[in-house]
Amino acid sequence: MTARIGHLVTSGTFSLDGGTWDVDNNVYLVGDGAEAIVIDAAHDADAILAALDGRTLRAIVCTHAHNDHIDAAPALAAATGARILLHPDDLPLWQRTHPDHHPDGELTDGQVLTIAGVDLTVLHTPGHAPGAVCLHAPDLGTVFTGDTLFAGGPGATGRSFSHFPTIIDSIRDRLLTLPPDTVVRTGHGDTTTIGAEAPHLEDWIKRGH
Structure with a gap:
C-alpha cells in the first residue's frame, strides 16, 4: 500500500514562563492502511486514535517538548503500545x-x-527548543517542521529554552537547503514550501535584531 499523510487539528493550551495561551495544533499521521506514526500527539488522544482507524501505531514522534505538542503522548502510548521518541x-x-x-x-x-x-x-534544528527536530520525507516531497519554520517565518524564540540566532542557523543550514518544492508541514497553521520561505531569510534576520 502507498504511504500517505493524514492531518488533523486539535485544540488546547500552551503554557510556559507563567503564561497560558489557547492554541490549535497540527497533528500528522504518516503511513498506509496498516500502520502509521504520529508526529506530535497534541491535546486529544481520542481524536488521534479515531484518525488512526485501527492501524498499528509504530511510534509517537515529538518535534519538541512544549506541552502543547506532547500533552496527549502518554495517553496515546498507553492506548496503542507505541513508543514515544524525543x-x-x-x-x-x-x-x-x-x-x-x-x-x-x-x-x-x-x-x-x-x-x-x-x-x-x-x-536536529534547535532554536525554538534545544531538542527541536524536523522530519524530512523526500519520497513524500515534504518536511515536518514542528515549530521551527512556519508560513511566514521562524518559530518564536522569546521564551525560556529558545534562542533566535540558533533557529536562524537551523533554518538556513538544515531546511533552506532542501529542494524548493518541498512542502513544509508546520506545527500550527498553514503549509508552505521551502521555495516560498527561502527568499525571506535576510528579512527575518533583520526583524529579529
Whole structure:
C-alpha cells in the first residue's frame, strides 16, 4: 500500500514562563492502511486514535517538548503500545509536563525512521527548543517542521529554552537547503514550501535584531 499523510487539528493550551495561551495544533499521521506514526500527539488522544482507524501505531514522534505538542503522548502510548521518541536535549521541557513518564527512545540527528516503506530523516534544528527536530520525507516531497519554520517565518524564540540566532542557523543550514518544492508541514497553521520561505531569510534576520 502507498504511504500517505493524514492531518488533523486539535485544540488546547500552551503554557510556559507563567503564561497560558489557547492554541490549535497540527497533528500528522504518516503511513498506509496498516500502520502509521504520529508526529506530535497534541491535546486529544481520542481524536488521534479515531484518525488512526485501527492501524498499528509504530511510534509517537515529538518535534519538541512544549506541552502543547506532547500533552496527549502518554495517553496515546498507553492506548496503542507505541513508543514515544524525543530528542534528549528537550528532556527538561518534557519533564515540566510529564515528570513521571519518560520518553521511550531518543531521536538523533541523521536517524532514519521508516514507516510503510517511506523514510523520514531526523534533522536536529534547535532554536525554538534545544531538542527541536524536523522530519524530512523526500519520497513524500515534504518536511515536518514542528515549530521551527512556519508560513511566514521562524518559530518564536522569546521564551525560556529558545534562542533566535540558533533557529536562524537551523533554518538556513538544515531546511533552506532542501529542494524548493518541498512542502513544509508546520506545527500550527498553514503549509508552505521551502521555495516560498527561502527568499525571506535576510528579512527575518533583520526583524529579529
